[in-house]
Amino acid sequence: xxxxxxxxxxxxxxxxxxxxxxxxxxxxxxxxxxxxxxxxxxxxxxxxxxxxxxxxxxxxxxxxxxxxxxxxxxxxxxxxxxxxxxxxxxxxxxxxxxxxxxxxxxxxxxxxxxxxxxxxxxxxxxxxxxxxxxxxxxxxxxxxxxxxxxxxxxxxxxxxxxxxxxxxxxxxxxxxxxxxxxxxxxxxxxxxxxxxxxxxxxxxxxxxxxxxxxxxxxxxxxxxxxxxxxxxxxxxxxxxxxxxxxxxxxxxxxxxxxxxxxxxxxxxxxxxxxxxxxxxxxxxxxxxxxxxxxxxxxxxxxx
Numbered sequence: 001x002x003x004x005x006x007x008x009x010x011x012x013x014x015x016x017x018x019x020x021x022x023x024x025x026x027x028x029x030x031x032x033x034x035x036x037x038x039x040x041x042x043x044x045x046x047x048x049x050x051x052x053x054x055x056x057x058x059x060x061x062x063x064x065x066x067x068x069x070x071x072x073x074x075x076x077x078x079x080x081x082x083x084x085x086x087x088x089x090x091x092x093x094x095x096x097x098x099x100x101x102x103x104x105x106x107x108x109x110x111x112x113x114x115x116x117x118x119x120x121x122x123x124x125x126x127x128x129x130x131x132x133x134x135x136x137x138x139x140x141x142x143x144x145x146x147x148x149x150x151x152x153x154x155x156x157x158x159x160x161x162x163x164x165x166x167x168x169x170x171x172x173x174x175x176x177x178x179x180x181x182x183x184x185x186x187x188x189x190x191x192x193x194x195x196x197x198x199x200x201x202x203x204x205x206x207x208x209x210x211x212x213x214x215x216x217x218x219x220x221x222x223x224x225x226x227x228x229x230x231x232x233x234x235x236x237x238x239x240x241x242x243x244x245x246x247x248x249x250x251x252x253x254x255x256x257x258x259x260x261x262x263x264x265x266x267x268x269x270x271x272x273x274x275x276x277x278x279x280x281x282x283x284x285x286x287x288x289x290x291x292x293x294x295x296x297x298x299x300x301x302x303x
Contacts (some may be wrong), residue, residue, distance in 0.1 A: 089163055121199050170238070
């Protein structure tokens with residue numbers, strides 16, 4: 001079995017690169033130090049053909065269990081259970097083809113597309129190797145195949161054993177003309193901020209997957225400290241945004257609970273001069289909901 005895990009590691013790391021070779025050696029060391037737990041996870045993947053195929057296509061799942069990923073203070077056993085619960089939940093709800101394709105990295109499934117003909121603006125469920133520190137799937141908003149915003153997440157039980165979507169990170173655009181692009185996208189979405197829109201899409205995905213709750217990592221819960229500058233000030237304040245969107249800190253201060261549905265203003269609460277914009281925004285949001293619901297149905301099991 002060690003040889004099989006060794007072969008998985010060779011697929012994860014580029015051994016032509018000395019840095020990757022070092023990571024490979026560290027990976028094997030972690031496997032040996034936690035041998036019983038890793039063997040238990042490996043055997044779990046090999047208990048049926050579908051799970052075996054998932055691990056064959058995505059060897060990173062073993063690496064994710066060995067490293068301090070997902071959220072601050074996660075333990076090896078917590079990460080193993082998280083990975084198993086995530087895959088089991090999707091296994092129950094997604095058809096076999098899309099289960100394997102989405103759990104495998106680099107597959108993309110479009111859940112929403114702008115109707116505007118002069119722009120290629122869409123949202124997809126996907127996963128990329130570079131996102132594996134914060135989760136197991138992501139909702140990614142793209143413009144001409146360039147990522148604008150993405151939220152990385154996993155599915156796991158909460159303390160009451162309820163199936164929930166957990167947000168590990170939110171990432172914004174990384175391009176030279178990002179400000180101008182976001183300004184244009186915000187205008188097209190009727191002054192609806194792009195980061196609010198990506199969260200709105202994640203809420204819709206959670207509801208269609210029949211999750212009971214949404215949680216998001218706080219500043220304390222982020223697995224790494226790369227959101228903090230050298231002067232200890234935050235580059236990204238996760239808590240501020242989660243609170244703006246109705247999030248409440250849980251008993252475990254590493255997480256906020258986020259509403260499953262965004263609260264929508266009643267028209268009599270909106271200043272008269274802004275009502276036309278809000279009406280267009282609500283129509284836009286309803287289209288996002290409708291498209292995500294319709295497209296999610298196409299990959300769900302027929303029960």
